[in-house]
Amino acid sequence: MQTANEDQAEYWGNSESGTKWLTFxxxxxxxxxxxxxxxxxxxxxxxxxxxxxxxxxxxxxTIAAAQRVGPQGHVLGGDISEPFLNRARERALSAGVENVDFQCVDAQVAPFPVGAFDAAISRFGVMFFQDSVAAFANISKALAPGGRMTFAAWGPLADNPWFRIPHMAATSHLGHPPKHGRYAPGPLAFHDVDHVTGMMATAGLDDIFANPVSLRLPGLGSVEATAELCTRVGPAARVIAHFEGDEADERKIQSAVAQEFSSFQTADGFGIPAVINVFQARKPS
Structure with a gap:
């Protein structure tokens, strides 16, 4: 695989923290x-x-998109993690979805066939590029003229308790790991819509649009179960890993998260408010 993002390939493909996503x-x-x-x-x-x-x-x-475009359509799922893709292939086979392929690629530099796709989509897969302008330009090459990109990314930290509360609980207990830049590759790299739309424009895209959308993420049946997940993946897990925290640290952080999450329990059930930035743009026609 040709890659310009070796750190991300190592994290999502080989590290214990990255591959935890398979477990959960x-x-x-x-x-x-x-x-x-x-x-x-x-x-x-x-x-x-x-x-x-x-x-x-x-x-x-990929599977959901393939079901929408039907048997006459086709979806290529690309990811930098071969373990994820192996699981994706298993899921597609189990679901009986045949109009898909999966490829281990770094979308920033991958030699996608020029003009081969009518649309590009991503659910939280575009915030990790070392050079986002280059990535947008490369993805654009793969689109047919007038083809549209639609990407979702996390909004600001303050608007996303799923990140903010576990991060605060973990750093209050264990300390702060080294800080990264506001726009460094990572889950919150696309929190600033003006910054991202500027990069899209620099990449030569047209009809650029960004919309912060408020929604509610469903919990896992209980506050405690959701808090437990937040100590296994996400910002709290990264802090725990950095400081080599043990099970006692995890339990203490989990308890603090659950206490804060309890405020999101309503008569309609438990859910976490979120703000998701949706970005769209077209390849010039």
Whole structure:
């Protein structure tokens, strides 16, 4: 695989922290289902379309897109993690979805066939590039003239308790790991819509649009179960790993997260408010 993002390839493909997403695949897909629905709704996929799914992970987004474009359409799921793609292939086979392929690629530099796709989509797969302008330009080459990109990314930290509360609980208990730049590759790299749309414009895209969308992420049946997941993946897990925290540290952080999350329990059930930035743009026609 040709790559310009070796750190990301190592993290998602080989590290214990990155591959934890395989362990918690079902829970994460459940919580992030509203985000995937948002991407697919905004992308307006139609039967027969050819779609490129960037950062497809274990395949939930690719399979859902393939079902929308039907047997006359096709979806290529690309990801930098071979373990994720192996699982994605298993899921597609189990679901009986045949109009998909999966490829281990770094979308920033991958030699996608020029003009081969009608649309590109991503659920949280575009925030990790070392050079986002180069990535947008490369993905654009893969689109047919007038083809549209539709990407979802996390909004600001303050608007996303899923990140903010576990991060605060972990750093209050263990300390702060080294800081990274505001726009450094990572889950929150695309929090600033003006910054991202500026990069899209620099990449030569047209009809650029960004929309912060408020929604509710469904919990896992209880505050405690959701808090436990937050100590296994995400910012708290990264802090715990950095400071080599033990099970006692995890339990203490989990308890603090659960206490804060309890404020999101309502008569309609438990869910976490979120703000998701949706970005769209077209390849010039």
């Amino acid at each position: 695949e079902d829970k994460l897909d459940h919580m992030l289902a509203p985000v995937l629905d948002l991407v697919l709704e905004q992308a307006e996929l139609e039967p027969g379309m050819r779609v490129l799914d960037i950062g497809c992970g274990t395949g939930a987004s």
